[in-house]
Amino acid sequence: MLAIDTTYALFVVEVIGVLAIPGPTNSLLFVSGVSRGFRTSLSLIFAEVVAYLISISSLVLVLEPVTRTYSTVPQLLRVACSIYLVHLAIRLWRSGGQKIQDSHPITVRRVFFTTLMNPKNLIFAFGIFPIPSAGFGELLPYLAGFSVICTVVASGWIAAGALIQSNAAQRIQLGWVYRGEAFLLAGFAIVIFVSAYS
Secondary structure, eight states, X not given: OOOOOXXXXXXXXXXXXXXXXXXXXXXXHHHHHHHHOHHHHTHHHHHHHHHHHHHHHHIIIIIHHHXXXXXXXXXXXXXXXXXXHHHHHHHHHHHTTSOGGGOOOOOHHHHHHHHHTOTXXXXXXXXXXXXXXSOXXXXXHHXXXXXXXXXHHHXXXXXXXXXXXXXHHHHHHHHHHHHHHXXXXXXXXXXXXXXXXX
């Protein structure tokens, strides 16, 4: 019989669980699905995956050893995340008041930097990914699996947004979608900022 690596299986389940939770990046993917459709939004997935890989690798390999000496580093990261999310929420809110043809705030660059600052990175790096004892090579199977899962989940968020896309929905509801997501991002920012000091 084929033996199942229970450690890796648990890793897969945990990654799916965290990625499926609504968050800053998922909010942007959903809004892009609503405003631009599924196919046009697919390029955003690459930006998300690359940003996650860069952030998680840096946290696991560089910052994790540092946090053993300086315990305030995770706190500072949370504060930085909350500040960026407030900035993003303001941009989305303003976009909600523009005409549809002028209102496309979801870009590859924005998804990349939002994912880079996504607080989920802290969960992945310090709670889900293993701390390698033999260098970067030990992380590769986990990063590869993460990339596949991330691509599938991100496609689902875009598809969910695209399902409610229609000409009528764009004319009437898109501004409210932007502002609703802006409100959600502001909520995430507050929760993350409070968690940094609790």
